[in-house]
Amino acid sequence: MNLHCKEVDLWQTPTYITYMCYSNNDGGWKGILYRYKEWVKGTLSGTYRDVEEAEWACERVREHLAQFDGKKKLTFMIV
Numbered sequence: 001m002n003l004h005c006k007e008v009d010l011w012q013t014p015t016y017i018t019y020m021c022y023s024n025n026d027g028g029w030k031g032i033l034y035r036y037k038e039w040v041k042g043t044l045s046g047t048y049r050d051v052e053e054a055e056w057a058c059e060r061v062r063e064h065l066a067q068f069d070g071k072k073k074l075t076f077m078i079v
Contacts, residue, residue, distance in 0.1 A: 001015045001018045001019070001078050001079070002015075002018055002078070002079055003017070003018040003021050003022060003032075003036065003076060003077075003078060004076065004077050004078070004079045005074050005075065005076050005077075006074070006075040006077075007071060007074050007075065008067045008068060008071070008074065009067075010036065011040065011043075011064065013036075013039070017039050018078055019078075020035060020039075021035040021036045021039060021076075022076065022078055023035065025076075029073060029074045029075070029076055032074075032076045033068060033074060033076075037065055037068070040061055040064060040065060041061060041065075043057075043061065044057055044058060044061060
């Protein structure tokens with residue numbers, strides 16, 4: 001099961017993350033977005049071969065999260 005959003009392409013989420021983010025729509029779309037963003041940021045935990053790889057990972061996360069800026073409403077679903 002994956003978390004999907006009509007307005008923005010999400011990263012593929014493991015099933016347990018999908019359910020944790022959706023959480024019975026607790027907090028509405030803003031609550032889902034908050035939990036999803038926290039999971040995305042958490043993907044930065046780990047080790048990197050060098051500084052360039054770490055910087056690339058950080059930039060990738062920043063660019064992905066920036067796609068949500070300015071959205072008035074998001075539509076999430078589990079597929």
